[in-house]
Amino acid sequence: MAESDKRKTSIRDEARSARWENIARGLYRFRSNRLSMIGLLMLIFILLVAIFAPIIAPYPEDAAGKTRVMERLQPPSEDFVFGTDKIGRDIFSRVVMGTGLALQVGTIIILLATTIGVTIGAIAGYAGGWIDDILMRITDIFLTVPALVLAIAISAALGKGIINAMIGISLVWWPGFARLTRSLVLSLREEPFVEAAFGIGAGHMRIIFRHILPNAVSPIIIKMTTDFGFAVLTAAALGFIGLGAQPPTPEWGAMINDGRRYFPDEWWIATFPGLAIWLMVFSWNLIGDGLRDVLDPRARR
Amino acid sequence: MNLRFYLLRRIALIVPTLIGLSILTFSIARLVPGDPVGLAAGPQATEEIKEALRREFGLDQPLPVQYINYMSGLFRGDWGQSLYTRRDVLPDLRTFWPATLELTTIAVIIATLLGVPAGVISAMYRNRLPDHIARILSLFFVSFPAFWLAMIFQTWFGRDLGMFPINKRLPVLVAPPPTTTGLFLIDSLIQLDFETFFISLKHIFIPSLVLSFSAFASITRITRASMVEALEKDFVRMERAIGIPYRIIIFKYVLRNAFIATITVISLNFGWLMAGAILIETIFDWPGLGLYAVHASLSLDFQPIMGIAFLYGVVFSLINILTDMVYGILDPRIRYG
Numbered sequence: 125m126a127e128s129d130k131r132k133t134s135i136r137d138e139a140r141s142a143r144w145e146n147i148a149r150g151l152y153r154f155r156s157n158r159l160s161m162i163g164l165l166m167l168i169f170i171l172l173v174a175i176f177a178p179i180i181a182p183y184p185e186d187a188a189g190k191t192r193v194m195e196r197l198q199p200p201s202e203d204f205v206f207g208t209d210k211i212g213r214d215i216f217s218r219v220v221m222g223t224g225l226a227l228q229v230g231t232i233i234i235l236l237a238t239t240i241g242v243t244i245g246a247i248a249g250y251a252g253g254w255i256d257d258i259l260m261r262i263t264d265i266f267l268t269v270p271a272l273v274l275a276i277a278i279s280a281a282l283g284k285g286i287i288n289a290m291i292g293i294s295l296v297w298w299p300g301f302a303r304l305t306r307s308l309v310l311s312l313r314e315e316p317f318v319e320a321a322f323g324i325g326a327g328h329m330r331i332i333f334r335h336i337l338p339n340a341v342s343p344i345i346i347k348m349t350t351d352f353g354f355a356v357l358t359a360a361a362l363g364f365i366g367l368g369a370q371p372p373t374p375e376w377g378a379m380i381n382d383g384r385r386y387f388p389d390e391w392w393i394a395t396f397p398g399l400a401i402w403l404m405v406f407s408w409n410l411i412g413d414g415l416r417d418v419l420d421p422r423a424r425r
Numbered sequence: 426m427n428l429r430f431y432l433l434r435r436i437a438l439i440v441p442t443l444i445g446l447s448i449l450t451f452s453i454a455r456l457v458p459g460d461p462v463g464l465a466a467g468p469q470a471t472e473e474i475k476e477a478l479r480r481e482f483g484l485d486q487p488l489p490v491q492y493i494n495y496m497s498g499l500f501r502g503d504w505g506q507s508l509y510t511r512r513d514v515l516p517d518l519r520t521f522w523p524a525t526l527e528l529t530t531i532a533v534i535i536a537t538l539l540g541v542p543a544g545v546i547s548a549m550y551r552n553r554l555p556d557h558i559a560r561i562l563s564l565f566f567v568s569f570p571a572f573w574l575a576m577i578f579q580t581w582f583g584r585d586l587g588m589f590p591i592n593k594r595l596p597v598l599v600a601p602p603p604t605t606t607g608l609f610l611i612d613s614l615i616q617l618d619f620e621t622f623f624i625s626l627k628h629i630f631i632p633s634l635v636l637s638f639s640a641f642a643s644i645t646r647i648t649r650a651s652m653v654e655a656l657e658k659d660f661v662r663m664e665r666a667i668g669i670p671y672r673i674i675i676f677k678y679v680l681r682n683a684f685i686a687t688i689t690v691i692s693l694n695f696g697w698l699m700a701g702a703i704l705i706e707t708i709f710d711w712p713g714l715g716l717y718a719v720h721a722s723l724s725l726d727f728q729p730i731m732g733i734a735f736l737y738g739v740v741f742s743l744i745n746i747l748t749d750m751v752y753g754i755l756d757p758r759i760r761y762g
Contacts (some may be wrong), residue, residue: 277733406565
């Protein structure tokens with residue numbers, strides 16, 4: 125009894141140490157990719173800005189729509205580094221205060237889309253047969269229309285606002301995750317360890333969540349990272365159209381829309397929020413690019 | 426014969442998808458909290474006026490009946506009416522669609538002309554400086570919000586340098602060419618009207634260039650990856666061994682092999698860019714589907730939104746079929762059946 129217990133733990137330890145070794149090797153490869161490290165540093169910078177926004181922003185109350193009519197449309201100066209907008213709010217403070225919002229928007233969209241997509245994809249791939257057919261036909265319907273068009277339609281229907289925009293975008297974002305997860309599950313389902321788990325009487329849920337999905341995590345994480353930037357971009361696009369965040373929310377896309385009328389004479393109103401979006405998206409794209417190299421051996425050549 | 430059968434089958438297969446799509450657009454438009462009729466009728470409208478509007482648009486009937494009406498309308502070519510302009514949706518789409526198609530097509534061409542060579546160079550100089558530069562540049566440009574970059578480019582090239590027109594498809598004083606396709610570039614060529622051709626080319630260049638940036642990265646990446654894969658094939662080693670110049674191997678044999686995956690990504694990008702055009706058009710005052718879509722969505726005018734989503738679905742499905750046809754041209758081993 126004691127003997128077999130010991131063996132059990134030692135096998136477990138071996139499996140765990142193998143997994144750790146993989147992670148360590150991956151981390152090493154990620155660290156040696158200079159571009160991704162730059163992306164990671166940029167993201168850490170963005171995170172710090174988001175956390176300390178109320179301290180960094182000289183006029184945090186401007187995010188809520190405080191007006192300073194005497195100082196409207198001021199060009200960048202010592203007092204207002206990024207200038208002021210049409211009602212005298214400090215652009216720098218609003219860009220800084222909007223950082224956390226952009227991160228939240230991206231996180232929520234990606235988490236919602238991943239949850240829906242992975243669930244549907246895993247069920248379709250594992251069950252097969254008519255369940256697979258039906259779920260994949262539904263996925264295809266969503267994929268026939270470019271995501272942005274459907275997102276515009278859904279968020280318009282739900283009503284203007286940042287929450288509805290996030291719901292709209294998540295509802296069109298999941299099919300990619302569903303397709304990916306299904307293809308992963310389809311091949312993992314045939315692996316001997318799944319058969320073994322089934323053989324010793326593991327339930328379907330246990331097999332899916334304990335045996336199949338943990339092995340499908342890497343590609344899903346790559347997709348989450350690369351999609352994050354584009355989710356932020358899409359949310360900004362909706363804000364720019366006027367469907368997303370409503371004033372006075374310091375959402376970057378809406379701020380660009382705000383500055384559009386004053387462009388190019390008062391160029392600073394739209395320019396700085398645009399650069400902020402770019403920085404955010406670029407950092408995620410760099411990280412995603414590096415992760416793809418680490419986790420997908422086919423891409424690393 | 427075989428090909429025609431295959432085509433017919435593919436076209437028949439998109440019908441269920443489109444029916445599904447019509448259910449989706451219908452549900453989006455009908456099961457929503459907003460009150461489009463109230464919005465369209467204006468704040469002063471009495472209940473009777475709203476009721477009359479509802480009856481006129483068939484909104485007083487039970488949902489399944491409404492859906493049947495909507496779907497049979499789709500097939501008969503009656504795509505509903507705008508609540509605001511009272512114009513029929515389908516003729517409107519027909520008017521605006523060529524402008525978007527033209528913009529998107531030129532953008533895809535630019536993205537291909539930039540992306541494929543960048544991918545080829547990346548693959549030839551794998552993990553060396555040109556490869557890194559191409560990778561950084563494509564990630565750099567794809568990260569810009571296109572609508573923002575559009576504003577910047579419009580100002581730089583249009584206002585400051587004066588090299589390109591600021592907006593619209595043609596200047597006010599230039600009459601558009603007689604409509605054959607609705608694509609100004611092609612229509613003017615048909616008329617052998619080279620002046621109009623070049624004027625509209627100048628108008629379309631900056632908007633489509635901005636639009637193409639979002640496709641640049643994915644086209645470069647897939648070209649590089651499939652080139653690298655193809656370069657490791659045995660036939661390449663054999664060709665090098667018998668002394669065929671590297672350039673000829675790359676451009677004549679490897680590129681053709683690598684192009685199949687690239688074509689897939691290009692065709693996917695066509696659909697995405699068509700959606701991205703919505704944002705670009707609002708900046709350049711481009712009279713396409715985008716302006717129409719933005720206006721309709723901001724005013725909860727659902728028939729046009731449903732129409733646009735449906736049109737995009739049809740076009741996207743047709744592009745997919747077209748892509749499969751191109752595979753056959755590139756790779757004679759592919760048989761349809």
